[in-house]
Amino acid sequence: MGLRHASFIARTVYVRNNNIEEACGVLNRIMGREGLFEQFRRTRYYEKPCQTRRRVNFEKCKAIYNEDMDRKIQFIMRKNREEPFPGCS
């Protein structure tokens, strides 16, 4: 078992109590979160450079939007206000 591409060490989940669904779900979730499935699907067919640019630009915009929206939500949800319900008194 070489360490560089160690099989059965990386991307491996044990099956507990013969619960296949759970093990597969965990494996899929980890693979999905790491973006492996996404990359696999994308490289199934050639992506033209213009499509790559388009996708990258879209991802950039989405990341900016998500970041801002997260900040907004955190701002609304913060709990250390002096007055708990501002504007309602």
Add this chain to the structure above:
Amino acid sequence: MIKSALRLLASPSFKDRLLSPSLLSEGGKFTGSTNIWRNFHATTRCQKAEDKKMMLASLPPVDEGTKGEKSIQIDNLLSSSEILFPDETTPFRLHDGTPYKDLPICNIKVSHNNTIISLTDCHGKVQMIHTCGKEGFKNTRKGTNIAAQATATTFGARTLRSGIKTVRVRIRGIGPGRMSSIKGLQIGGLDIVSVTDNTHVSWTPPRPRKARRL
């Protein structure tokens, strides 16, 4: 364009259609051909691409065996750290009297059109092989989850008969048979110790085939 329109005017059916409403209002004798209508386009249809897009969007999503890929509940499960992942003692852990590293491996190759299952020993020597095509499914039916499950069930039973009960599963690729083949192995009676993913993913692949035109 004008020429083609004129040609259409000269054709009897078009003339008929033009004339028929007036005839209807007069006496209504020729009711037989008035029901036949056909759209007349002077140019190509503009909405064709949109129609196709809508049709594709309305199709049910293809099962790729990646259930749970986007579910957030599993994140909570992961953070509870009850899931077992391999560590340095894993190769020597005993399963049914055999250390993990000496367990036979069940390799499953899943593609969009087929599922191939093979059983190897711990060194990678192939002992048994079975595919959806061998099972009797032909053409498109090979690439379904039902075919994969049936194949895996048969394969599991055959493996049991050859005296092997405990296996570790190594799965490669995404396709309809990804989940169902593992389930089929279990139904076939095999005891699955672990599930490993061996999908080949590269960030600098050789140029893939050209994109499908939908």
